[in-house]
Amino acid sequence: MSAPFDRSLTGELADATPEWTVSPQAGDEERVVESALRPHSLEDFIGQPKVARQLALVLEGAKRRGRTPDHVLLSGPPGLGKTSLALIIGSELGTSVKITSGPAIERSGDLAAMLSNLAPGDVLFIDEIHRIARPAEELLYMAMEDFRVDVVVGKGPGATAIPLEINPFTLVGATTRAGLLTGPLRDRFGFVGQMEFYEPADLQRVLARSAALLGVELTDEGSAEIAGRSRGTPRIANRLLRRVRDYAEVEADGRVTRQVAEAALALYDVDHLGLDRLDRAVLEALVGKFGGGPVGVATLAVAVGEEPHTVEEVCEPFLVRAGLLARTPRGRVATEAAWEHLGRPVPRGGVPLGRVTADPPVPGSSSETLFDA
Ligand SMILES: Nc1ncnc2c1ncn2[C@@H]1O[C@H](COP(=O)(O)OP(=O)(O)OP(=O)(O)O)[C@@H](O)[C@H]1O
Numbered sequence: 052m053s054a055p056f057d058r059s060l061t062g063e064l065a066d067a068t069p070e071w072t073v074s075p076q077a078g079d080e081e082r083v084v085e086s087a088l089r090p091h092s093l094e095d096f097i098g099q100p101k102v103a104r105q106l107a108l109v110l111e112g113a114k115r116r117g118r119t120p121d122h123v124l125l126s127g128p129p130g131l132g133k134t135s136l137a138l139i140i141g142s143e144l145g146t147s148v149k150i151t152s153g154p155a156i157e158r159s160g161d162l163a164a165m166l167s168n169l170a171p172g173d174v175l176f177i178d179e180i181h182r183i184a185r186p187a188e189e190l191l192y193m194a195m196e197d198f199r200v201d202v203v204v205g206k207g208p209g210a211t212a213i214p215l216e217i218n219p220f221t222l223v224g225a226t227t228r229a230g231l232l233t234g235p236l237r238d239r240f241g242f243v244g245q246m247e248f249y250e251p252a253d254l255q256r257v258l259a260r261s262a263a264l265l266g267v268e269l270t271d272e273g274s275a276e277i278a279g280r281s282r283g284t285p286r287i288a289n290r291l292l293r294r295v296r297d298y299a300e301v302e303a304d305g306r307v308t309r310q311v312a313e314a315a316l317a318l319y320d321v322d323h324l325g326l327d328r329l330d331r332a333v334l335e336a337l338v339g340k341f342g343g344g345p346v347g348v349a350t351l352a353v354a355v356g357e358e359p360h361t362v363e364e365v366c367e368p369f370l371v372r373a374g375l376l377a378r379t380p381r382g383r384v385a386t387e388a389a390w391e392h393l394g395r396p397v398p399r400g401g402v403p404l405g406r407v408t409a410d411p412p413v414p415g416s417s418s419e420t421l422f423d424a
């Protein structure tokens with residue numbers, strides 16, 4: 052019964068995680084390091100001005116009325132601070148946070164037990180809520196709306212459902228795939244926070260804070276160098292900082308200056324846009340072997356010796372967001388920016404983007420302007 056609360060769920064989530072230097076997902080050990088770097092209050096939470104301000108109002112309003120706040124859904128790509136915010140909600144409210152995740156709730160009975168064990172005002176955090184099983188989801192509807200659960204007693208035809216009151220609580224759901232949430236579930240959240248990628252200036256503040264916590268001396272220029280390669284993601288910024296710190300300690304005097312950051316990141320194959328070796332290999336193949344495309348993802352994957360799934364899930368999201376690659380109905384196409392980034396002359400007559408249906412632009416990304424026309 053207590054198993055689904057277990058924090059080891061984070062380990063389970065990390066199993067499928069590749070250990071790329073610039074992966075937005077966290078590896079097993081990283082999750083331990085990360086907890087030391089998490090902000091603990093809204094004041095400490097850097098960036099995301101819109102979500103943070105809106106959330107502050109939701110929490111303050113509820114506190115003044117002496118009620119539990121509306122249920123909160125946090126949605127956005129990995130590593131932007133959803134879990135951090137969920138824990139902050141608990142600490143701002145002065146209540147405890149019980150943690151579970153969609154895939155960890157195997158039976159709706161487990162969820163019913165969890166809900167009935169909540170103390171008044173507790174926060175229940177369900178990570179990856181889009182992966183919750185349907186029966187558990189249906190149980191959640193009534194719990195969110197009326198603070199009740201149906202407990203099924205007995206088996207077979209004689210089974211009866213006994214409604215049980217539960218304490219008022221706040222559900223905080225996190226998802227990287229808001230589109231997979233069912234309508235009825237989404238509608239039951241009173242507040243939806245859409246997390247955006249971070250501006251370099253905010254990432255520099257994240258880095259300064261982490262450097263202080265880790266006892267690393269970091270210059271402004273050093274942090275600018277790291278922030279620019281962090282793909283708008285605090286998790287990646289913190290990871291690059293740790294790599295650069297190692298380098299600074301072993302190869303230099305421990306201070307992270309621009310030169311040190313540049314040398315370290317070159318060693319780790321992270322270029323100035325934040326592309327790693329595989330990202331560049333994909334672009335190189337696209338441009339060098341296939342004239343810039345269009346080419347199918349399976350062919351492209353063979354050319355770089357990777358699984359199509361890896362190319363599609365690991366490399367492409369950022370290449371598209373950075374405006375370097377477009378997914379078209381006829382295959383992948385390198386943009387002009389890709390040719391330029393690789394230091395190759397853009398083909399005369401331009402790149403074959405005339406018939407492109409680009410992926411919808413990600414807010415705050417550079418691809419927004421590229422494909423707006
Ligand atoms: N606004 C922020 N200020 C400071 N540090 C942050 C912020 N957002 C994220 N971080 C750092 O990035 C790390 C990852 O954040 P977090 O685990 O909250 O992301 P997430 O959105 O839950 O990711 P996932 O989707 O993989 O679960 C945290 O350990 C924290 O150190």
Ligand SMILES: [Mg+2]
Pocket residue numbers: 133134135178225
């Ligand atoms: Mg998380």
